[in-house]
Amino acid sequence: MNDGQPLVIRADASPQIGAGHVMRTLALAQAWLARGGGATLVGAVSGGILERVRGCGVEVVAEPLDAHRLLDLLEEKGGRSWLVLDGYHFDAGYVAVVRGAGYPLLFVDDNAEWPLYEADLVLNQNVYAEGLDYRAAPHTGLLLGTRYALLRSEFLDWRGQERTFPDMGRRVLVTLGGSDPENVTERVLEGLASIPGAGLEVRAVVGHANPHLESLERFRERSGLRLELLRSVDDMPSLMAWADLAVTAGGSTAWELAYMGLPACLVTIAENQRRNVETLHERGAGIGCGWSHELEPRELGQVVGALAADPARRRAMSEIGRRLVDGRGADRVIDAMRAIAA
Numbered sequence: 001m002n003d004g005q006p007l008v009i010r011a012d013a014s015p016q017i018g019a020g021h022v023m024r025t026l027a028l029a030q031a032w033l034a035r036g037g038g039a040t041l042v043g044a045v046s047g048g049i050l051e052r053v054r055g056c057g058v059e060v061v062a063e064p065l066d067a068h069r070l071l072d073l074l075e076e077k078g079g080r081s082w083l084v085l086d087g088y089h090f091d092a093g094y095v096a097v098v099r100g101a102g103y104p105l106l107f108v109d110d111n112a113e114w115p116l117y118e119a120d121l122v123l124n125q126n127v128y129a130e131g132l133d134y135r136a137a138p139h140t141g142l143l144l145g146t147r148y149a150l151l152r153s154e155f156l157d158w159r160g161q162e163r164t165f166p167d168m169g170r171r172v173l174v175t176l177g178g179s180d181p182e183n184v185t186e187r188v189l190e191g192l193a194s195i196p197g198a199g200l201e202v203r204a205v206v207g208h209a210n211p212h213l214e215s216l217e218r219f220r221e222r223s224g225l226r227l228e229l230l231r232s233v234d235d236m237p238s239l240m241a242w243a244d245l246a247v248t249a250g251g252s253t254a255w256e257l258a259y260m261g262l263p264a265c266l267v268t269i270a271e272n273q274r275r276n277v278e279t280l281h282e283r284g285a286g287i288g289c290g291w292s293h294e295l296e297p298r299e300l301g302q303v304v305g306a307l308a309a310d311p312a313r314r315r316a317m318s319e320i321g322r323r324l325v326d327g328r329g330a331d332r333v334i335d336a337m338r339a340i341a342a
Contacts, residue, residue, distance in 0.1 A: 007037055010065070012087055018178055040058065048232045074098075108124075124145075148332055149329040173205070173242070174203070175249075187292075263314040264317075267300075286317065
């Protein structure tokens with residue numbers, strides 16, 4: 001147990017940066033709460049994401065506090081609060097301020113780009129993380145790879161669920177993140193509509209911050225696809241259990257799909273996803289479909305159609321994914337945090 005020890009997370013979400021930083025640290029907050037601690041998210045969050053976080057029992061301070069104001073909040077919390085930073089805009093100066101105040105720090109990273117990492121723990125849950133050259137201070141612990149993948153608690157209820165692999169996989173889940181500013185979703189749906197005689201049943205998740213709902217509705221009306229547009233979904237595990245395959249981005253959703261054993265075609269929509277997509281493709285856990293801005297709908301349709309018609313490949317991808325992500329990542333991270341605090 002954490003005996004009520006506070007956990008303070010500093011992360012932001014917006015249409016520009018997406019919701020990934022907040023949603024993956026929300027998984028850590030849920031696990032922390034389950035062990036008896038208290039959790040607070042500090043950052044620029046609003047709308048559906050704000051409601052989602054609060055609905056999990058996490059306190060929210062919906063302001064992007066700078067390092068000094070964050071220290072004031074930590075002092076108000078009392079005790080030896082753990083601080084989690086997740087975002088590319090935090091620099092060495094920000095870290096130095098909070099480290100100088102003596103609070104234990106977990107830094108969530110993707111790229112190993114800093115000259116020196118000086119947090120108590122650095123977490124990189126990506127599949128390529130163990131191959132990166134981290135330059136870290138002697139006291140800094142490194143938590144690297146998918147064994148530390150953070151899954152929200154709703155996924156853990158599905159541990160061990162069996163998946164079937166019909167000769168033709170007709171149920172397709174499309175999910176391209178919380179914002180999808182370039183409307184990659186519509187190009188993916190165009191690709192699915194181009195598959196001749198597939199008889200697909202498609203469910204496309206339209207995130208909290210997606211500005212393209214009206215355009216997607218117009219596409220649905222004219223496309224001929226059996227298509228449901230699902231706005232602001234709270235129960236992603238059920239959708240993943242329903243589907244035979246998915247088309248998704250190469251961010252944190254990839255770890256959820258791997259855990260659920262759902263084969264996926266992966267589109268790179270940001271540079272921080274590129275190595276994930278390439279590595280998952282190399283290991284046979286997903287099919288890399290290139291960059292979103294270069295996506296040709298008909299070519300994507302051919303890739304999806306071939307996977308839908310290949311149950312053996314879908315089964316193999318499912319088994320590889322489940323070996324990569326076992327659902328115990330958040331517990332492993334908290335165990336490492338407790339070891340430092342002891």
